[in-house]
Amino acid sequence: MTTTIVTVGGRMAAEGLAMLERAGIECISTEPYPTKPEVLALIDKHQPAALVVRLVELVDRDMLAASRKLKIVAKHGVGTNDIDVAAAKALGIPVIMATGANAHSVAEHALGLILALTKDFLRQDGHIRNGLWDKKLYAGSELRGRKLGLVGFGLIGQILARMVAPIGMQVSAYDPFAPEEAFSGGVTRATSLDTLLAECDVVSLHCPLTDGTRNLIGAREIALMKPTAYFINTARGEVVDEPALVAALQAGRIAGAGLDSFAEEPPVASPLWQLPNVLLTPHVAGVTEDARRAVSIMTATNVLAFLRGEPLARNLHARV
Template sequence: MTSHDGRGVAARREGSDMRYKILITGPALTSEATDLAARRGAALVPHPHYVSSEELAKVAAAEQPDAIIVRQGKIDDRVMAASANIKAIAKHGVGYDNIDVDAADRRGIPVFVARGANSQSVAELALALMFAVAREIPRLDARIKSGHWDKATTKGVQLLGRSLGVIGFGEIGRILAGLVQPLQMQVRVFDPYMPADISIEAAERVGSLDEVLATSDVISLHCPLTPQTRNMIGAEQIARMRRHCILINTARGGLIDETALFEALRDGVIAGAGLDSFAEEPARPDLPLLTLPNVVVTPHAGASTQAAREAMGVIAVNHVMDVLEGKTIDLRAMVNKKQLRVA
């Protein structure tokens, strides 16, 4: 395994004020991030379409970027191999399951995430989905617009004093726990990777996934997608939930067995779900979950606020530019620092 030494990359593009080229796998960054890149001598090349890794590799081969900022698509070894210039990869967000970190390790490429940039926005969407499912907001909106007035027959759920189970207690989970305090919700936390000596304010730490599933009226997922967490919520886990439970997922779709969830929601095993992410994205129009009235969905939009986009873009640009210019990098945001042995 090679290590990354942080040296700057020599200017290669004669006749241009831009010394570096950064491929954006997704729509263009905000004007703030674009201006920052220009001031630091980098041209941004957005590729706004959802395409396969094979297609992204062709784009990388044609553009020969010095770095990649990942908004969508899978960045695997083929993409990295397509440009000999790539010295850094940054995620426009915090979930990096669509980046082959092992391949980056082998090539000595540091991989960064935008720590904290979208945490508030994602936590707010989790809270919004809780209310949307509990009060049937999308269904009632559609009913009124189609000529109905269901005031007498609507039976929403009041969240005051209910119990909230938070699975994964990083920054987003902590913010959500704070947001529900005015509702006097009893917050229970399960995170096996959180050190035992860390104190948790306004929440109770539980010792097992089964316990938080069985004791929560609302369950919100805030953990990364790893081989260990893939399909961590399946038929067996859903069966342990309360019948009136609402399941919220603003993390990664692969955390949930979607077939099991569909069957449980269809059969009334649990009450409802609010989903911002899916196992396959964009979600297929024929996905069975989309046919259910007790499911509220959004298009992986947890970070889709102007404030979060500005922060993520600026942070991602700074991460890759610090590498390209040989400056001090933020090791806290580097997901493969142990593998690359960066001091």
Template sequence: MKILVSDPLADEGLEILKAEHDVDVNTGLSEDELVSIIPGYDALVIRSGTKVTEKIINAADRLKIVGRAGVGVDNIDVPAATRKGIIVANTPEGNTISAAEHTIAMMLALSRNVAQANASLKAGKWERKLFTGSEVRGKVLGTIGLGRVGIGVVKRAQGLEMKIIAYDPFIPKQRAKELGIELVDLETVLKKSDYITVHTPLTDETRGMVSDSQFEMMKPGVRIINCARGGVIDEDALVRAVNKNQIAGAALDVFVNEPPTGSQLLDLDRVIVTPHLGASTAEAQVAVAVDVADQVLS
């Protein structure tokens, strides 16, 4: 099998692929460059950087599988791949812990003004009173989406003695009960939560699901975190909500455009941003690399 790896992949995954197959590592390719070389490959291994468009898929005469080292497959034209009989595989478990921990870190950073206080002190100021924070113990965490990462966040938040409510139309009530989660509708999550965290894929149904009308439902002082997919939260609406003091703050690890060059979100002191670090731990990088190698070769 001839395999193209078009995004950086941990050595542990590459070693598995190279043990018995011909592997080329060629990163940073444009769409046209991929179109020109993809006819020579049986498998394509990517992360989030490569966009596997219909144009690329149509040129892939030998391609049998696209392996995504990570969870989301919104950078792959899945319908086009399906029409051509190409398998699309992802690695939903490899970065679960990493993404869940990053979500909790972002929530705590919001509640204690960590980023703002750090910037202030490094600027030579000593502003203890300005950065009075809020404890999370006893607060309501509203989770939108209860997949692997969402559940991972819930378990860690329960350890912080938070009350959990969640919206997920696909999880059985009995499963939610076993996890100690009160399953409610989306409106209830928006109205009752002190913190809201988003854990849904980006689809036509979830794109912009948190927008102006949803922000208007939220209680004063709410803080919102998105470590899932850019676009689930309407970024323009978020800017308006922060500027109108409808919410206390936001923490974002994902954006509609990455990097979010020129985004107004970068100018807001009450918005904490990180450059899509949810899966960026050494452990997660190895796990997804090994998982995607196993998927491609299975």
């Protein structure tokens, strides 16, 4: 009997699909952001042994229970806020992630946002498109000698720290769970989140979304930041109190923000869209073609290994 895998939220990259198909796996996928009835109908029809989760609002208990054959759920990337992990645990279904496969892509994206904001690219591009050529309006600055604060110091944060070192930035990181050996190459460990926010010229989020990090950055925390500081989020939108961030940006309490993730995705009309000191991208930091291939290959490798009873390359079960 053929083993089936359903990808919820768009197809995997060709390289990952080819690995599965060579192993005799039938691969079926929905379109990005499918409705719950669409997902339930597909799962009920095909009874997959595995679900691969890409672009979807939530894989909930009903979806997890819809296949009697479901053995594993694999996140095509990292972060499991779009999976009901508690329900999966109750049903005895492990949840795994492609940890690290797109870390370099996300770190590069964060650096790109930092550079674009500090070099005033967005405003300068707008001036020229509107027929204005006036160098006196340039408000760019150097990153050399400035301090980058990383909230979360896992693989992405560590890669970004290495990237900015040749520029001449100082780096401080706050992560109560990071081991001491992670702090090398001149990176200092912040004694508290408040201290990091108050001292840094750029604050970049790289922590997962958990009960402990939801709304971690609110009005009080933003008020601690320098008025000249930039705020970068390539993590999860829910880590930030978005209305508080909007209010701070509107009032000029911080200089600007580069945002790749939002409290609601896809976002509805937001005041963020109207702010000239905000640079927005649609949660694409980790989905370059290179990263998508790497994530798909790791996901396919781990799903196949699990179904065969073999060790996983990245055996990270999501925690409840």
